[in-house]
Amino acid sequence: MSATVSVNCNNCGAPLELASSTNFVTCAHCGSRLAVKRTASAAFTEKLDEVAAHTQTMSRQLAEIAYRAELERIDREWEREKAKYSSGKSGGADRETHPVPAILMGILVAGFGIFWTATAFQIQSNRRDFFPDHASPLDGCFPFFGLIVVALVLWGMVSTVMHSGEKAKAQDAYRRRRAAVTVEQFLNPQRRRAP
Numbered sequence: 001m002s003a004t005v006s007v008n009c010n011n012c013g014a015p016l017e018l019a020s021s022t023n024f025v026t027c028a029h030c031g032s033r034l035a036v037k038r039t040a041s042a043a044f045t046e047k048l049d050e051v052a053a054h055t056q057t058m059s060r061q062l063a064e065i066a067y068r069a070e071l072e073r074i075d076r077e078w079e080r081e082k083a084k085y086s087s088g089k090s091g092g093a094d095r096e097t098h099p100v101p102a103i104l105m106g107i108l109v110a111g112f113g114i115f116w117t118a119t120a121f122q123i124q125s126n127r128r129d130f131f132p133d134h135a136s137p138l139d140g141c142f143p144f145f146g147l148i149v150v151a152l153v154l155w156g157m158v159s160t161v162m163h164s165g166e167k168a169k170a171q172d173a174y175r176r177r178r179a180a181v182t183v184e185q186f187l188n189p190q191r192r193r194a195p
């Protein structure tokens, strides 16, 4: 069993004989500080400042991965939160509440409700004039369907406008949270905690 290993200096190429347990060596020929790396079948050297640069690149890459993961986490959270403001009740996560179409639709339906109520009152009073014997206890209710429609539509409009305000606020918070994330946070996690 050989207790030594043959490598070449990564800087000048000079052959070096090392004890097989050596992890760091200074090249006798050019003086480079070397790290000894091993794979299953071979050993080689890496200049230490290159190791440092490589390590820096690695931690930068890891920081970028962590950074992207954090952004994705914030995005997923927002997708879930956004669903709360969606008007589609049965899994319509993509249907958003837009206040302007909702208001226009509301005005239209409310107008129809008022028209309904007025017409129903008119028809009913005509009917009472012509057929006074056919009065029914439900007579008074019919025109009020229109008023109920108007009330429901107004309530819907108010809640839509309020919801879209809440959503805009939440979206603003989400954007700020996203913008506050930087790669540097993950590069220097200790420094981030300092005030």
Ligand SMILES: [Zn+2]
Pocket (backbone or CB within 6 Å): 009, 010, 011, 012, 013, 014, 027, 028, 029, 030, 031, 032
């Ligand atoms: Zn050397």
